[in-house]
Amino acid sequence: MIELMNVRKVFNAGKANEFSALNNVSLHIPGNRITVLKGPSGSGKTTLLSIVGCMSRPTAGRVKLIDREITSLPERFLTDIRRSTFGFIFQQPNLIKGISVLENVMLPAYPLGDQRKDLCSRANQGLEQLNIVKSGSKVEWLSGGEAQRVSIVRALINNPSIIIADEPTAHLDTKLSYRFMEIVEKFKSEGKTVIITSHDPLVYDSSIIDKVITMRDGKIEDTPA
């Protein structure tokens, strides 16, 4: 599904504060499975995730998505891929304040120009499934758990085949973390590929996880099956 070959990512290249976040990382992420990237803070998990999700480019190495080389694609094509293939769930909900829950959820679909009626119905359906009833309220009035669920609905609005979640349980209590894992399990049952970064045992020790990749200092430590 996703293949990384000798990927390097260097920040502030050539400057005094040059920092190598990823060092020759090669790995294979299978489709229709749940893969967890675990490791301490600063190990390169989020950087790896952003390269996989076409949100940033590697400094060196190659990235293949569904047997298609995407490393050197122009920004426009990467945006297309990002929009049609990936759904992002960030550590922070990253919702846009001042607009309604419904508008936040519909944002990824705006560039596609779908009919407003269809889009609204799709968004409302997603919100109902995750028990969000306040579709008209402003996002700043939501609780942390509700905001996280809204960001999940937003990630799913374009029906992506790959879900990327960066430290999704970092700001959730245990109960909400379990609820999140139930949602992830549902993704799996729908045939979606899920990639999660986490250093929360509740996530990487979960029975629903298919593969755990451990990272440290920008490198892969081991890849247990």
Add this chain to the structure above:
Amino acid sequence: MQSWLEKQRYIVDFTMSSLLRRKVKNIGLLVLYTLIVFILASIIFFTYAIKREAAFILQGSPEIIVQNLIAGRHDLLPVSFLDQIKSIRGVANVESRLWGYFYDSLVGANYTLLTPPSQAGSLKSDGKKTFVGSGGSDIPTPTEEKNLYEYEGAPLEPGTLIIGNGVARMRSIGKGDYMPFMAADGEIMNLKIVNTLASESELVSSDLILMHESDFRKLFGISSTYVTDAIVTVSNPSEIETVANKIKKHIHTARPIIRDEILRTYSSIFNWRGGMMIVVFSAAVLAFVIFAWDKASGLSAEERQEIGILKAVGWETSDVIRMKFWEGAVVSLTSFFSGVILAYIHVFFTGSIVFEPALKGWSNLYPNFKLTPFVNAEQLTTLFFLTVIPYTVATIVPIWRAATIDPDTAMRHTGN
């Protein structure tokens, strides 16, 4: 096509909600921006319209005015000069004028006193009157001749006056009232007001008082062998300058002033005043430019994060730039049109109440008149390019910079 239209609608909707999200900031900017456009547009409208108005009214002014200079200063003109001027080839008519200034200590204002030409004595011939346009100037040429001052009724009798509207307003007097003057010999002269001048010519007749020749001579102690100056009409309008040169050659102390020179003087007076106003307000304009540049060119952490989120969820760089472009365009266009419309109302409907003291008249007798609405498209376009374009560009540049970097980088710089 349908989805493209729908997409544009979503972008416009999001732009509007984005503007409303920063309501206080954007309303503040809108008000300030509108105020600046209002000031600049008012000055432009006023200066242009008043120059046009002055040119229109001054078409009725004499083709040539001949003054007598002694030691480089304007002095009384001997009546004998009138015959000499009349004898010059090309001169159709010569009329003498009696005019001067009178300081009214009661209201602290200077009046212009004038004797209607027919009473100051004239040497007429059968030459016809000529009309000279203001060719070459940026002021449109009027299509009809207009008198410098107009009034209805019989010619002035000794002991009577006709006053301009500014004088009437300042002294709160009108037809039937008496106006006292102290003559050169110390005698008090009480002259009766029999009429007021037409308001159409108020720009140049606001401070004017018309009086009979005998009253004028008594008031200033001028003997009947002298007049203030002479007005000359020429047979061929293209010969005005030639005739003026001939007058100068015949009478060495004469100073002929042609109508175009008067028009140019008025034009430069109002240009200068408009320029002064712009200089005075340039500090405000500069302050606004700095504020607008700061607002437009800097991105807050929140805005940067928003761009990162939009890109991460699949918005193209061009969509983000378009959205921010519309944001800047809505603010600048709304301000521009509001400012221009308010300036139009201010100048052409309220008589420029804000700038009246600086731009109108030349004493404290401000003319009270409504300018004919006239807008110079060229100046308006210049104002558009000097206000709307820089602001919109200043809005886009930082967005373009932020939107062309990876969404990951844009989001990492938010501190989240």
